[in-house]
Amino acid sequence: MSHFHIKTPFGYRPVSEFSYGGEIRPPLAPDAPDEEAIDHLWLRANVDGVQRERWFHTSGTRRWYTIVRDTRTNLVLAQPGEEYQEGSA
Amino acid sequence: MSIEFEGREVAIQPGDSLAAALYRDGVRVFSRSFKYHRPRGLYCLSGDCPNCLVTVDGEVNIRACQCAAKAGQVVSRQNAWPSVDRDALNVIEKMHPLMPVGFYYKTMAKPKFAWPLAEGVIRRVAGLGFSDKSDAPVEIDRVNRHPDVLVIGAGVAGLSAAIAAAEGGKRVMVIDEQWTPGARVAAGPTKEAIDRLAATAASNPGIEVSSGTAAIGIYEGPMVLALADDHVAHIHPQAIVIAAGGMEVHRIFPNNDLPGIFMGRGAARLAGAHGVKPGERAVVWAEQPEAIEHARTLIAAGVVVEAVITAPGVDASGVGNRQIEGSIVEAKGRKKLSGVVVKTTGGATEEINCDILAIGSEIQQNMHLPRLIYDLPCILTGDSAHPGSSLSEAESNGREAGATAAAGLPLYVNPPASKPRTCGTAGYVCLCEDVSVKEVEQAIDEGFESAELLKRYTTVTMGPCQGRLCADQLRAIAERKTPSEAARVSAPTTLRPPVRPIQVQQAAAGARHHIERHTPLHQRHLEMGATTLWAGPWKRIFSYGDMQAEYEAVRHRVGVIDVGTLGxxxxxxxxxxxxxxxxxxxxxxxxxxxxxxxxxxxxxxxxxxxxxxxxxxxxxxxxxxxxxxxxxxxxxxxxxxxxxxxxxxxxxxxTASLAAVNVAGPHARDLLQKLSDDPLDKETFPYLRHRRITVNGVSCLAIRLGFVGELAYELHFPAAAAVDMWDAILEAGKEWDIRPFGLDAQRLLRLEKGHIIISQDTDFETNPWKVSMEWAVKLDKPDFVGKAALVRAQRRTPRETLVPWQMEPGMATPPEGMTVTIGGNLAGRVTSSKMSYVLGHPVGLAWVVTEHAKEGGTITIGGAPATIAGHAFYDPEGVKLRA
The missing domain is CATH 3.30.70.1400 (Aminomethyltransferase beta-barrel domains)
Structure with missing residues (x-):
């Protein structure tokens, strides 16, 4: 059972109110070569470590939030609006 | 005050647990063991062993030692026939050779028909209790708590930690499984220390002591899941202090499971805290000094301590009738303890008669919670950190931990290595699953060498105690029997929540909110006898009872459908x-x-x-x-x-603020014109246009679409006006015998038009090319979601294509999902199929391998021939919907 909190304008809300939106990835350039496009479409980094990711507040503010989370520990290293500095965990 | 126990009244006293009340009443056998139906009595009295599981008020597997006795409770024992005291099933023990370890993998596996028969018998004989399946579901509340520091365990170390953390300015929550701190600690220095610390904590407004609340899991976040009497708590602290204490090591020797054998703290709790005399003549095995206190508690309760068996270095002078340096090697007795065999340090053996044995063995960490805290801001203290701490050590260590927690804890990294143990050569390793040393050794002989494999094969550590008593002993046997690399490297088996038994309704606490959305017309539909079905979170209307009549109304006259669920x-x-x-x-x-x-x-x-x-x-x-x-x-x-x-x-x-209805059929315009002064004629308001018009006095966005293949107006308007609008449309439509129609009719109407339903006719691989909808995609646009993939997918012919098909009149309609074959080879599957009333034969959609997906081609659906069509079955030119 994962458990952590995400900061919204209405305070810290439990992750059970959110839906996962996945890791943040750079957009695909329209003229990208096939290989790059295929990687972008079908592969995810699935990081074992620090990841920037999106969460949608489904049962609440119905807005998107970007956080930095350590996927190994589920510790939120930067809440929405916060800067993440490497090693600041 | 009394409880009802197996048909008779048993008196209870304030502060009693069920175990104490029953023991005072003379109950000695509390359960029968899992496999062999051996008699089992009270052992740990701290909720750690499986021996006192009983059924209370229909609820199975309640630990009698942890359950407060309340007047009127109905209590019975489990897992025996006809009764626990005279259990006929004990004959199973005589059949021991027939039930080797892992017997369910071996016995009765052949011949094949034997297993279902045997399974029925085994399921009745084994297992723990019978649950009442008729019970209505119970809803249990979930409560979220956010203290700064959570202390688990209100013993000496835990309370000291709480006080120190509160002095550090933190809001502290202390939880403990017991009813009140120290409630069931025998009188003595430990009890005095707890009482003093509890009083200090109670007077500190920064500390909340939540008794009767058991931590059963620690998760990332950190989040601690705790069970209280009437709710489940999700506790979200910044830092956790674990002071979950220690317990005596489960000692293994022949007959180590006889009723009358107690853990030292268990015997002391019964005698000192509950005032119940455990027996008449006791032997106390003192491997550490705390056990001498237990002997004194027993003496104070009027028990004659025949002998104190001490480990070297433990001073028992003056306590008990005799003091012998040595250890217990065997217990005697059949249904209850009658004596013990002592082996002195000098090597001599001696038998001493007694009716109880209190085993004050080495203190080990109560290991379950400490093994769940990798990478979390936790700190261990007291016996959780240093098993066997003295009172003063526990207090100072606790204060230190509390101060550290208040200052902010680093993440707990190193999993605690469990100490190597020794294990006896005979006796019961696992009380839960009834596994003896011999059986574990036999499993090792069969090649299951590592602790991890032994666990799965013998089920040792997999019972209600979850390895608390036996995990280390299992490793010890594995290492002794096969001093190989495999055994030595075997990690301690993984411990997982729940730490304590949990009921299914507790696991589901707070998660029972099922969203069911209705349109504003839902009540109207039900009044008309509609049947419903799930569509996402919505309950939609399937039919009003006569699907064909609904269909005919739309095709020939006029119908109306509630489409308010559209996004x-x-x-x-x-x-x-x-x-x-x-x-x-x-x-x-x-x-x-x-x-x-x-x-x-x-x-x-x-x-x-x-x-x-x-x-x-x-x-x-x-x-x-x-x-x-x-x-x-x-x-x-x-x-x-x-x-x-x-x-x-x-x-x-x-979606929720607007209602929507679709009025469809050849008379749709005539009907709406009765309710609206706005022009609805074909020239002013043609197909694929929308207009804002006033219908029944309400401003609507009217959209002309053709999903069902007839002249149709989809009206979108404020939800508050929905019921009036619905009633007005049905009233105005009476002259054409209007019918409301449901999804069942709509599905046929659209199928006759060859329109697809996303996720019924498409799957997670369906792109527009596969469903011949190139017309809906403009690849010359600069960019849109999916373009990069479609550009590349366009280079290849799709493997399968969705096609409409039809069968000859008189043929049976194949079910949706039926396979499509061509020349006997699998060539696709049916996604939609229905009998077309207007055409008089079955029609549908199917995935067919692209090379055969050609108009006029023949496919076989479930053995019957079908023809691939090239266009809509009904009104292919779309004359009707443009009317």
Whole structure:
């Protein structure tokens, strides 16, 4: 059972109110070569470590939030609006 | 005050646990063992062993030693026939050779028919208790708590930690499984210390002591799951202090499971805290000094301590009738303890008669919670950190931990290595699953060498105690028997929550909110006898009882369907055209106000995820509809893209605020004209246009679409006006014998038109090419979601294509999902199929391998021939819907 909190304008809300939106990835350039496009479409980094990711507040503010989370520990290293500095965990 | 125990009254006293009350009443055998039905009595009295599981008020597997006795409770023992005291099933023990370890993998596996028979018998004989399956579900509340510091365990170390953390300015919560701190600690220095610390904690407003609350799991976050009497708590602290204490090591020797054998703390608790004399003549095995206190407690309760058996270095002078340095090697007795065999340090053996044995063995960490805290801000203290701490050590260590927690804890990294143990050569390793040393050794002989494999094969550590008593002993046997690399490297078996037994309704606490959405017309539908079905979070109408009559009304006269569940979005803002051009694969920029266009929605891989319409409104805004089940998901999807592209667009979800009905059939215009003064004629308001018109006095956005293949007006208007509108339409339609129609009729109507339903006819690989909807995609647009994938998918012929098919009149309609074959080879599957009333033969859609997916081709569906059609079955030119 994962458990952590995400900061919204209405305070810290439990992750059970959110839906996962996945890791943040750079957009695909329209003229990208096939290989790059295929990687972008079908592969995810699935990081074992620090990841920037999106969460949608489904049962609440119905807005998107970007956080930095350590996927190994589920510790939120930067809440929405916060800067993440490497090693600041 | 009394409880009802197996048909008789048993008196209870204040502060009693069920175990204490029953023991005082003379109950000695509390359960029968899992496999062999050996008699088992009280052993640990701290909720750690499986021996006192009973049924209380119909609830199975309640630990009698942890359950407060309350007047009127109905209590019975389990797992025996006809009774626990005279259990006929004990003959199983005589059949021991027939039930080797892992017997369920071996015995009765052949012949094949034997197992189902044997399974029935085994399921009755084994297992623990019978649950009442008729019970209505119980809803249990979930409570979220947010202390700064959570202390688990209100013993000497835990209370000291709480006080220190509160002095550090933190809000502290202390939880403990017991009713009140120290409630069941025998009188003595430990009890005095706890009482003193509890009083200090109670007077500190920064400390909340929550007794009767058992921590059963620690998760990331950190989040601690705790069970209280009437609710489940999710506790979200910044730091956790674990002071869950220690327990005596389970000692293994022949007959170590006889009733009358107690753990030292268990015997002391019964005698000192509950005032119940455990027996008449005791032997106390003192491996450490605390056990001498237990001997004194027993003496104070009037028990004659025949002998104190001490480990070297433990001073028992003056306590008990005799003091012998040595150890216990065997217990004697059949149904209860009658004596013990002592082996002195000198090597001599001696038998001493007694009716109870209190084993004050080495103290080990109560290991379950400490093994769940990797990478979390936790600190261990007291016996959890240093098993066997003295009182003063526990207090100072606790204070230190509390102060550290208040200052902010680093993450706990190193899993505690469990100490190597020794294990006797005979006796019961696992009380829960009834596994003896001999059986474990036999399993090792069969090749199961590592502790991890032994666990799975013998089920040792897999019972109610979850390895608390036996995990280390299992490793010890493995290492002794096979001093190989495999055994030595075997890690301690993984411990997982729950630490304590948990009821299913507790696991589901707070998670029982099932969303069921209704349109404002739902009650009207039910009044008309409608049947419903789930569509995403919505309950939609399947039929009003006569699907064919509903269908005929739409085809020949007029019908009305509630489509208020459609996802409805208003989009506006400076970048709205750019946004929609990127969201949809078709063209938006050239859509003039008053016009509308069908649109697919694709994900990045080009797969169709939804469809609907886009209406261009006056003034530059757009009104978009999406499918019933897609509304929730697509809202977040659109908002995600909006932020990804940084476009200035407002997305307003009007799904709930607007109602929608579709009036369809040759007389749809005649009907609406009765309710509206606005012109509805073909020239002013043609097909694929939308107009704002007033119907029944309510301003509606009317959309001319053709999903069901007839002249139709879809009206979108404020939800508050829905019931009046519905009633007015049905009233006005009486002259054409109007019928409301449900999804069942709508599915046939659209199937006759060859229209697909996303996710019924499509799957997670379906792109527009596969369903011949190239016309809905404009690849020459600069970019849209899914373009990169579609451009590449276009280079290859899809493996399968969705095609319409029909059968000859008189043939049976194949079920949806039926396989399609060509020349005996699998060639696809049916996604939709229905008997067409207007055509008189079955029609449907099917995936067919592309090389055979040609108009006029023959396929076989479930053994019957079908022909691939090239166009809509009904009104292929679309004359009717343009009327």
């Amino acid at each position: 409805k979005f208003l989009l506006a803002g400076p970048d709205v055209v750019e946004f929609l051009e990127r969201i949809y694969p078709m063209r938006i920029a050239d859509l003039e106000p008053g016009r509308l266009r069908y649109g697919l929605m694709l994900e990045e891989g080009g797969v169709i995820i939804d469809d609907g319409t886009v209406c261009a409104l006056e003034g530059g805004a757009f009104y978009c509809t999406v499918t019933t089940s897609g509304a929730e998901r697509l809202e977040s999807w659109m908002l995600d893209w909006r932020e990804a592209w940084g476009l200035d667009v407002f997305v307003v979800n009007q």
